[in-house]
Amino acid sequence: MTNEYILAIETSCDETAAAIIRDGKTIVSNIVASQMDSHSRFGGVVPEVASRHHVEQVTMVIQQALEEAQVTPKQLTAVAVTEGPGLVGALLVGIQAAKTFAFCHQLPLINVHHIAGHIYAAQLSEPLTFPLIALIVSGGHTELIYMKEHGSFETIGQTRDDAAGEAYDKVARVVGLPYPGGPEIDRLAAVGEANIPLPRAWLEEGSLDFSFSGLKSAVLNAWHNAKQRGETIDAADMAASFQASVIEVIVAKTKEAVKQTNARQLIVAGGVASNKGLRAAIQSEFNQSEVVVTIPPSAFCTDNAAMIGAAASMAWARGIRAPLSLNARPSYPL
Ligand code: KG4
Numbered sequence: 099m100t101n102e103y104i105l106a107i108e109t110s111c112d113e114t115a116a117a118i119i120r121d122g123k124t125i126v127s128n129i130v131a132s133q134m135d136s137h138s139r140f141g142g143v144v145p146e147v148a149s150r151h152h153v154e155q156v157t158m159v160i161q162q163a164l165e166e167a168q169v170t171p172k173q174l175t176a177v178a179v180t181e182g183p184g185l186v187g188a189l190l191v192g193i194q195a196a197k198t199f200a201f202c203h204q205l206p207l208i209n210v211h212h213i214a215g216h217i218y219a220a221q222l223s224e225p226l227t228f229p230l231i232a233l234i235v236s237g238g239h240t241e242l243i244y245m246k247e248h249g250s251f252e253t254i255g256q257t258r259d260d261a262a263g264e265a266y267d268k269v270a271r272v273v274g275l276p277y278p279g280g281p282e283i284d285r286l287a288a289v290g291e292a293n294i295p296l297p298r299a300w301l302e303e304g305s306l307d308f309s310f311s312g313l314k315s316a317v318l319n320a321w322h323n324a325k326q327r328g329e330t331i332d333a334a335d336m337a338a339s340f341q342a343s344v345i346e347v348i349v350a351k352t353k354e355a356v357k358q359t360n361a362r363q364l365i366v367a368g369g370v371a372s373n374k375g376l377r378a379a380i381q382s383e384f385n386q387s388e389v390v391v392t393i394p395p396s397a398f399c400t401d402n403a404a405m406i407g408a409a410a411s412m413a414w415a416r417g418i419r420a421p422l423s424l425n426a427r428p429s430y431p432l
């Protein structure tokens with residue numbers, strides 16, 4: 099591949115993002131307009147607010163991505179966009195922008211699955227080695243995915259209730275931390291002590307599935323029971339105890355998935371992959387093994403369009419094209 103330029107657009111949740119990726123692995127430009135400030139006062143993402151922000155931002159973000167890359171529409175190979183999963187109104191804004199751009203400049207359109215994007219963020223750091231296991235931990239997903247080759251995704255474990263990021267955000271709210279709670283808990287966990295007994299959701303013997311709702315309830319109960327007794331629990335100790343439970347289970351199940359599939363590479367992606375405790379625990383667990391561990395830098399773990407461009411390049415090579423009738427797929431199995 100030489101000089102293949104893909105313009106990628108991502109608007110599935112609360113980041114309006116556009117990027118130009120060369121040959122599937124080089125970031126030429128990467129623009130992310132975050133809406134975090136607008137959503138944090140509501141304690142979570144408000145879908146209607148997200149759609150409106152995307153409408154306001156998307157054209158500027160695309161223009162900025164082209165300008166920073168110093169790439170003209172004529173030099174582009176294709177336009178890629180997140181098809182789903184995500185918030186329907188949010189997805190539609192990116193899809194409409196991508197279709198309009200593709201139509202006006204006579205460019206092919208590539209549809210990308212958001213989770214495939216999170217996995218392919220790893221390709222911006224190093225080439226993928228198969229078979230591989232991808233651990234996706236974000237606000238909407240907690241999954242273990244087995245890939246035997248490019249474009250082949252088999253979900254071998256997933257959450258039965260809350261996603262890991264969702265649990266972080268809910269626990270943060272209980273202990274009085276602002277949204278998004280993940281980074282706040284991460285910061286506090288580093289200074290607290292994991293001295294509060296909390297459950298580990300192992301589920302059935304050998305299961306690669308996850309569950310976080312029991313842990314979340316245990317935190318809630320411990321916090322409120324202490325309050326009723328007139329005692330207070332240190333928020334940092336609660337953060338450390340909660341994080342210890344999450345990490346212990348995630349690391350053990352990931353290790354089991356790698357073992358069961360003889361994976362040669364482990365990719366960790368999604369917003370929660372920014373977690374310092376999780377990153378350190380995974381690195382230390384696989385330190386002595388031959389498995390290549392790839393955890394993209396934090397900015398490429400949270401939502402961005404560079405990862406969509408990387409996934410699109412692979413899809414492009416496999417002949418995947420979307421029609422101009424492309425629609426959003428809010429629930430979209432990988
Ligand atoms: O991948 P992402 O940006 O959006 C989704 O596709 O969901 O993930 C957002 C989630 C939020 O729940 C946020 O609290 C969590 O990732 N998160 C973290 C950290 N940074 C973001 N969770 C734990 N530790 C962090 N450092």
Ligand code: ZN
Pocket residue numbers: 212216236368369400401
């Ligand atoms: Zn995401």
